[in-house]
Amino acid sequence: ALAFDNRGGARRLTEHLLTLGHQRIAYVAGPVERTTTRHRLEGHRDAMEAAGLGDAVDALTVHGPYDRRSGYDATLELLRREPALTAVVAANDTVALGACAALREQGRSIPDDVSVAGFDDLPFSADAMPALTTVRLPLHEAGARAGRLAMGREAAPAGGIATVPADLVVRGSTAAARG
Template sequence: MRQPTLQDVADTAGVHRGTASRALNPATRHLVNADTADRVDRAARSLGYRPNPIARSLKTSRSASIGLVIPDLTNPLFPPIARGVEDVLGEVGYNAWIVNTDNDPAREAAAVESMRVRNVEGFVFATARLEHPLLAELVAAGNPVVLVNRRVTGPEIPSVTSDDATGVGLAVRHLVELGHEKIAHLAGPQDLSTGRGRLRAFRQALEDHGLPDEPARRIICPSWTEAAGAAALTQLLDSDVDFTAVLAGNDMLALGCYDVLAERGLSCPGDLSIVGFNDMPFIDKLSPPLTSVRIPHYELGAEAARLLLTEIQEPGRHPRSVLLPSPW
């Protein structure tokens, strides 16, 4: 049985083929009279016509799709960010191709190349390292790129991040108000803006409160994972370092701290206070619930999508970045 074509839809609706095409494309539907667009919709439904997005993208080099590159889909931080991206894109007829890299540069490069072949119109990256050659390459080639939750030190790339410095300062103040003066910090990887920035903010907060900045109380974790957090707290507990509280650089590291406390028969906050960062979904279900600095996950994704759409529609615009508040 022959599949209905766009010309069939146009003939049935009594319009030009170009008008039918614009009416069926969410990005251009506003250019068509509402009654005409509805007539085209009815014709398409009656014929069982389905637009071919691949054919459209080959003809126009526009796919109404973007690539969303995530470092670890098992980290509960990222699904709300992805939801924010998708909701904003959906309002204008765009879709997101979501890929998980497992923090593997080779896997990331292969996924990005695959999406470029499919004519995605831009990228939202949640994987950015401070030095990230692939991002520099994409920007140099004219690809619209927006970073979410992270920044780079290289080319000026639009980004949407939370105010980590204020968030860390509030967390330290909370611990000080509880009476803690010997606070340890489990910092994230220092090749990431989140890891480096939160460590810098922690040291500044100690100075602001007149507390000693002891290097032995700072552990650099190689990854933002539960296992890395457990290893770091184990290192601290097995040393002769004196500390009564831990500010973990993110909630996954804090979960690792909870694991170690449980293994050793210690309690939070009885033996050690733990504060996380990110306010991931479900941390209130822990026992005790984890105190954590909230970042606006959904809003980060939504604003990143808005920035990217602007980059796509106004390619000559000067790069703009957004800093969202981190409420305590």
């Protein structure tokens, strides 16, 4: 089996924001029952706890579907909870676009006022304004490898599970925190 490193990718994404000076980082998570949601939130939490900010994670996390509307609604809720938030990490790039719309509607500039980051590096992410910082999952390469494994053209990984790395892609939607 192949497993994407959702936990590690989310951790690196949050660490990126922390190195930019962000401390009030909100998280728009996916559905509670999804393994992907749990792993990505665990990675975010790991980074926040390592920075001494773990106590804020639950209060600044909202769960919802993996869609644009969820990102929009959750971001409005998170702004009500923490008007001074400086960054939003979204469960995926589609959710991130909803977060961006809510922030713009509230008069917040991206990334000057609030940095926004997504996950998956969907094709539109590079074309968003500003281009979206995200985590890329190598779907094509993973699919090709899965095919080779299934056809016996590649040896099975030790323990039966191989982890596929996730890469941080930094673009214009994240910047240093103000103040």
